Amino acid sequence: xxxxxxxxxxxxxxxxxxxxxxxxxxxxxxxxxxxxxxxxxxxxxxxxxxxxxxxxxxxxxxxxxxxxxxxxxxxxxxxxxxxxxxxxxxxxxxxxxxxxxxxxxxxxxxxxxxxxxxxxxxxxxxxxxxxxxxxxxxxxxxxxxxxxxxxxxxxxxxxxxxxxxxxxxxxxxxxxxxxxxxxxxxxxxxxxxxxxxxxxxxxxxxxxxxx
Numbered sequence: 001x002x003x004x005x006x007x008x009x010x011x012x013x014x015x016x017x018x019x020x021x022x023x024x025x026x027x028x029x030x031x032x033x034x035x036x037x038x039x040x041x042x043x044x045x046x047x048x049x050x051x052x053x054x055x056x057x058x059x060x061x062x063x064x065x066x067x068x069x070x071x072x073x074x075x076x077x078x079x080x081x082x083x084x085x086x087x088x089x090x091x092x093x094x095x096x097x098x099x100x101x102x103x104x105x106x107x108x109x110x111x112x113x114x115x116x117x118x119x120x121x122x123x124x125x126x127x128x129x130x131x132x133x134x135x136x137x138x139x140x141x142x143x144x145x146x147x148x149x150x151x152x153x154x155x156x157x158x159x160x161x162x163x164x165x166x167x168x169x170x171x172x173x174x175x176x177x178x179x180x181x182x183x184x185x186x187x188x189x190x191x192x193x194x195x196x197x198x199x200x201x202x203x204x205x206x207x208x209x210x211x
Contacts, residue, residue, distance in 0.1 A: 002137065002183040005043060005145045006153050007066075009059040010035035011175040018092050018209030021058075022085030022119065028061045035176030035199055036065040042178065042198035043145055044069060050141030054080040054148050062176070063147035079132030082149035086119025093209045112165030122165045126155040133159075137183065150211050153179065160188050172205045 010032030014021045028036060043066050053063035055076040067074040088096050097104045100117065107114045115121040129152045136144060154171045158164065160181070173179065173194045180192040194205065 002141075003046075003143045004137070004181045004183075005046065005048065005143070006156070006179040006181065007039055007062065007145060007147045008150060008153055008173045008175055008177050009054075009056075009062040009147060010039075012058050015175060015208055020085040020088040020091055020093075020096065020211075022082055022089045022116075023056070024089050025057050027057050032058065032062070032175065033065075036062040038198045039176055039178065040066040040069040046143060046145075048072075048143045048145045050139075050144045051075065052077060052080070052136060052144060052146050054078075054082065054152070056081055056149070059147045059149060063145070066145055066147075077132050077136075079128045080146070080148040080152055083122070083125045083151040084116060084119040086116040088116055088119065108169065110166060111168040122151065122155055122168060125151055126159065126165065129156055130159050150208075157190075157193070160190065172207070174199075174201065174205045175208075177205075 010028045012021065012026045012032055013029045014026045016029065039062060048070055051063055051067040051072060052075045053060045055078060060074065060076060063074055091099065093104060103114065112122050133156055136146060150173060153173055154168050155165065157171050158167055174196050176199050177194045177196045178192065179190065179194060182189050182191055196205065
């Protein structure tokens with residue numbers, strides 16, 4: 001029986017400002033670093049024996065706090081990188097709406113139909129992330145902590161729940177939140193989703209722009 005902890009990276013300044021980050025390598029801010037430490041402490045008793053991350057620094061920094069506390073190495077995989085927002089990266093939602101009229105509305109209403117200008121679609125992300133996830137599931141380690149990004153984790157959940165990409169916005173995973181999966185004879189089961197009690201946020205989940 002295998003367990004996988006899916007962790008969204010801690011907060012960055014661009015998260016707070018509502019800017020699209022995508023492949024831009026934005027670092028954690030002070031709150032994000034605090035969230036990373038809280039995640040590490042929450043996973044301390046979880047018998048994690050492998051820590052994997054997106055290579056982007058905001059995810060790797062979050063993951064490194066856990067790997068360091070557990071005294072183990074950190075593995076990175078390009079397949080866990082955030083969606084490439086293309087030309088949207090660095091822009092706020094208001095700027096995107098002005099520069100690409102109507103496209104943001106489509107992204108929020110029918111996300112599976114959007115390909116970011118000079119970037120990726122959710123289908124692209126789903127394909128590479130699911131392949132990487134399968135490799136991790138089949139690989140070593142009984143309890144794996146996997147640190148990634150909002151879009152990556154959401155498309156993985158869409159695949160696990162066998163729901164269409166139009167369900168993308170039905171999941172709200174805050175920065176530093178933890179989702180727990182368990183492999184059983186019935187397939188993957190979701191034990192916890194978007195848990196944030198370790199962050200002092202039992203019930204509230206902020207709606208972030210720039211996603």
